[in-house]
Amino acid sequence: MRKIILSIITVFVYPQFYGQTVAALYDQKEYEALIKLEDKADALTGEELYQVGFAFFQLENDDKAISFYDKAIAKGFDNALTHFYKGVALTFLRKYPEALIEVDMALKKEPNNQEYMNQKGLIYKYQGKEDKALDYFEEATRFPNTFGEPYFWVAYIYHGKQDYEKALKLYYVAAQKVPKQNTYYVNTLLFIGQLEYTFTQNYQKSAKAYAEAIALKPKDYNNYPKLIKAYNAAKEYAKADAVFDLLKAAYKNNELPKEFTKYKTVAIDEYEWNKQRLLVYKSLEDPKEALDVSYTINLLNPNGDKVLRKFTVEKTIQIANGNRHVFCEVQEESHLTYPYGWKTDTIPLEDIKKAITQVLEGSLQKTATEK
Incomplete structure (x- = not known):
């Protein structure tokens, strides 16, 4: 008898309680809990099926997401949002024709939705149809600006066309136009920094863009060398050193990505001499022993794919002239020392570049050679 009573209670109480539970889990973004309701699909409403589908989508199970979106539509939850997210899931599965059908259905229901039109542009972009994608991105920018992202993609495609x-x-x-909380806002800043550095050579504007990007994502350490190089190119050496010090502190705290810890150096400057590029790297570790390198400078070939000459700044045993660091060149079978050095641990970047120019122009000759 108790089992019969409990069954009756479950029949009458379960739907209302269960519906509240699904909505609450959805509002709280409890996606792992939501997908556990998969075997209860027949008891769910159309909206609840959509919410479970969205949970699968967030957990990157696009096939399951699509299945639940279809169930939601079959139960009458046939709105623009369901078709849109079904289209996005199909896009991730690279089922582009089906994805376009769903996004077009979403647009038919909400013709001025900027995000939906942006997604249509992305579907063409992922297929490599850049010009077609550009048409839809540009169309999206003419919609009420509720999303912002298509403005980034329009710029990005022209960037790819080398119309800098x-x-x-x-x-x-x-x-x-792009909201600051959108990932593409930071991407926008990074590309502004890149083009101001390489195309206009307005290093102050480049540094401003990179600095803002870093302020928004301070743990994305790969952007720090870009800001350092922009500051150094703008001759704002103190600011460049301050950013380098932040990287150095992160290095000591084991926070940097593997490429930093592997080489233990940071690219801090690049410039040209006689139409050849030079890259300057600074060590993340303080030189302690004789021959420890604090700076490495590579002279590249005209194509930029091979190191022609390699210079270093190295710690030395303090000698009669008082130098604590000397300027050297590393060759395949020899190590050259030049009569150029520093008496303190502070080594101005401009001094290093001056020494390189003198060597390359032939006015600074080696004083010692080691095999």
Whole structure:
């Protein structure tokens, strides 16, 4: 008798309680808990099926997500959002024709939705149809700006077309239109920093963009060398040193990515001499012993794919002239020392570049050679 009573209670109480539970889990983003309701699908409403589908989507199970979106639509939850997320899931599965059908259905229901039109552009972009994608991204920018992202993609495609002047102008538009909480806002800043550095050579503007990007994502350490190089190119050496010190502190705390810890150096400057590029690297570890390297400078070939000459700044045993660090060159079978050094541990970047110029122009000759 108790089992019969409990069954009756379950029949009458379960639907209302269960519906509240699904909504609460969805609102609280408890996606792992939501997908456990999969075997209760027949008892769920159309909206609840959509919510379980969205949980699968967030957990990157796109096939399951699509299955639940279909169930939601079959139960009458046939709205723009369901078709949109089904289209996004199909996009991730690279089922582009089916994805377009769903996104078009979403747009038919909400014709001025900027995010939906942006997704249509992305579907074409993922297929390598850049010009077609550009048409839809540009169309999305003419919609009420509720999303912002298509402004980034328009600039990005012109960037890929190597129309750098137009791309830079459009990235600045994107910086005004893309919400700061959107990932593509930081991407916009990084591309502004890149183009201001390489195309316009306006290093102050480059540094400003990189600095803002880092302020928004301070743990993305791969962007720090970009800011350091921009500051050094702008001759704002103290600011460059301050950023390097932040990287050095992160290195000591084991926070840096593997590429930093593998080589233990940071690219801090790049410039040209006689149409050849030089890259300057600074060690993340303080030189302690004789021959420890604090700076490495590579002279590249005209194609930029091979090191022609390698220079270093090395710690030395303090000698009569009082130098604590000397300027050297490393060759395949020899190690050259030049009569150029520093009496303190503070080594100005401009001094290093001066020494390199003198060597390359032939006015600074080696004083010692070691095999």
